[in-house]
Amino acid sequence: MPSPKNEPGSQRFLSFKMTRLRIPPKKKHLWLKLIKGHQKIIHKISKRIFKIKNTSEVIICNRLEAHFWENKDILEEYQTKSGPINGKLAQKSLNEALKKYFQHEATKVSFYYYIELIFLELDPETLRKKFRFECCELRDHRVFCTEKWTELKNYLQRTMFTDIGIPLWIPINEAPPTISANESKNSMDYFP
Numbered sequence: 304m305p306s307p308k309n310e311p312g313s314q315r316f317l318s319f320k321m322t323r324l325r326i327p328p329k330k331k332h333l334w335l336k337l338i339k340g341h342q343k344i345i346h347k348i349s350k351r352i353f354k355i356k357n358t359s360e361v362i363i364c365n366r367l368e369a370h371f372w373e374n375k376d377i378l379e380e381y382q383t384k385s386g387p388i389n390g391k392l393a394q395k396s397l398n399e400a401l402k403k404y405f406q407h408e409a410t411k412v413s414f415y416y417y418i419e420l421i422f423l424e425l426d427p428e429t430l431r432k433k434f435r436f437e438c439c440e441l442r443d444h445r446v447f448c449t450e451k452w453t454e455l456k457n458y459l460q461r462t463m464f465t466d467i468g469i470p471l472w473i474p475i476n477e478a479p480p481t482i483s484a485n486e487s488k489n490s491m492d493y494f495p
Contacts (some may be wrong), residue, residue, distance in 0.1 A: 319436040319449065328436055330463070331397055336434075337459065338404065340342060341417045345371065345381050361425060367416040374409035398467045403465070411472035415460060422456040425449055 319328055347353040348371045355364045371378050381404070405411050421433065427444035430452050431437060438448045464471050 304472060319434075319455070325415055328434075330466075332456050333399060333434075333459075334397065335461070337414075337418075338401075340421075341414050342381055344417055344420075345378055345413065349375070353455060360420065365414055366483060367413060367420065370409070370412055370416065374407075374413075377407045378413060387411060402469060405469050408472055411464075411469075415472055415474070418456060418460050422452070425456075427452055429486045 320326060344353070344367070348368055353368065357363055365434070422430070424430075427438055427448040438444065438451045440468070441448075460473070461471055
């Protein structure tokens with residue numbers, strides 16, 4: 304079995320470039336951005352201000368909301384203002400904070416669905432705006448761009464966890480929802 308650093312998703316992550324700096328993004332900054340977005344969505348669900356933007360989001364959003372209300376006691380402590388992670392952590396303390404953040408399976412499950420929601424629309428241009436990463440230097444994206452974003456999604460849901468020694472949670476027998484071509488491209492507010 305290849306080590307996590309040699310898996311395709313890990314290598315593809317390094318092939319992305321930050322939009323302005325043109326250097327590969329740092330995993331620490333990506334983690335902090337994702338955790339902030341995760342905390343934000345938990346907060347919105349808890350305050351019942353969570354809005355579904357299009358019909359393709361319904362399945363994931365329903366799973367996310369149902370999971371929150373089933374695990375409210377655990378997940379409420381992960382809201383934006385009271386969340387256990389902030390941007391001033393060193394890499395070593397970040398790994399420890401992430402282990403603490405994901406110590407409950409309920410958090411891993413909601414984070415999994417949060418990533419599903421971000422990547423529901425596998426459009427390279429939309430994802431470029433969300434992440435502020437460049438997948439290529441072309442004006443029109445190609446098939447390899449979509450492949451890179453798909454591998455990044457898999458990396459965020461699997462490899463990044465194994466990189467820091469956190470057990471994975473992956474649903475069994477669950478078909479992922481898809482977005483139709485005529486639906487809105489307005490899911491930007493799920494990402495900080």
